[in-house]
């Protein structure tokens with residue numbers, strides 16, 4: 001049997017909800033999907049600088065005390081990335097400016113891998129994969 005047939009079977013199982021990604025598999029899928037997101041941004045004429053990706057639990061707890069994030073942030077699970085967006089040299093900070101990227105990011109979702117854009121909850125530069133009910 002060729003690899004294609006196996007992949008087809010995996011896709012069928014995923015669609016049937018029979019594949020559950022482990023955290024480690026989600027983390028690696030996230031890293032690869034971010035590549036697609038960044039390439040999309042450059043194709044659309046944006047430039048990116050990398051913001052926060054991994055956040056130690058201690059930092060998340062301190063931030064939560066200052067009401068700047070949640071203790072159980074997906075950054076602590078290596079499933080979230082903050083991107084800084086630029087166009088024509090201008091730093092774009094609004095959620096609205098991130099919307100084209102956000103919608104593209106959401107479109108990359110597949111069964112078992114839900115790509116979530118923070119612009120849906122007032123955090124426009126935040127891109128993540130849902131895990132344990134969090135975004």
Ligand SMILES: [Zn+2]
Nearest residue numbers: 080081082126
């Ligand atoms: Zn974030």
